[in-house]
Amino acid sequence: MNTAEAVSVLTELNRIYPHTREDMNFLKFENPYQILIMTILSAQTTDVTINGLRDELFSCYPDPPALASADQIEVERIIHPAGFYHTKAKNIIGTAKCLCENFGGEVPQTIAELVTLPGVGRKTANIVTNHAFGNAVGIAVDTHVGRLSQRIGFSDNSDPDKIEQDLMVLFPKEWWGEINYLLISHGRAVCTAKKPACEHCAICHHCRTYQEKHQTQ
Numbered sequence: 438m439n440t441a442e443a444v445s446v447l448t449e450l451n452r453i454y455p456h457t458r459e460d461m462n463f464l465k466f467e468n469p470y471q472i473l474i475m476t477i478l479s480a481q482t483t484d485v486t487i488n489g490l491r492d493e494l495f496s497c498y499p500d501p502p503a504l505a506s507a508d509q510i511e512v513e514r515i516i517h518p519a520g521f522y523h524t525k526a527k528n529i530i531g532t533a534k535c536l537c538e539n540f541g542g543e544v545p546q547t548i549a550e551l552v553t554l555p556g557v558g559r560k561t562a563n564i565v566t567n568h569a570f571g572n573a574v575g576i577a578v579d580t581h582v583g584r585l586s587q588r589i590g591f592s593d594n595s596d597p598d599k600i601e602q603d604l605m606v607l608f609p610k611e612w613w614g615e616i617n618y619l620l621i622s623h624g625r626a627v628c629t630a631k632k633p634a635c636e637h638c639a640i641c642h643h644c645r646t647y648q649e650k651h652q653t654q
Contacts, residue, residue, distance in 0.1 A: 528556030581624030
């Protein structure tokens, strides 16, 4: 797929899923510290779950110093609904300690610095730089973005980092901050993992998987 067709796909999705910048934040946060911690916790669970435990977590640990000195068992109790709570508690406490020790208690604003924090990979770092600081220097590739990128034909890769690189080459930079929201929205509403509703898909005629399926019928 070339850039012109790829942009036309996003333009159509942008029409279907109108939004403000605030709408693009599936996680409801108030500051960079919160979006960082919530994104670490959101791995392999739903945004609804993480939003549901936000108030208790940040009332107990409102800033990095508070979380850095937290009792891990108590943190595990609060974040238990998120799953993998032993590892996640260890990671967010470790991240808070790193913020205090290495960054003056502030969330760093670069990908290179963010990925030095426990539990933070490129996806999390991209979400933080985009949503907390309004700086889309990359593209967050979660399961929805990865699935749709392969199905539609944006990428032939399965590795999230390689998919991100393909998307960054394919799309002009002004679209980078929108891609995650638009593909997640379409992945949840229409192009689901188990049963994509191709008959209701407004971009099906641009979709490689749809075209290949109908060529064989």
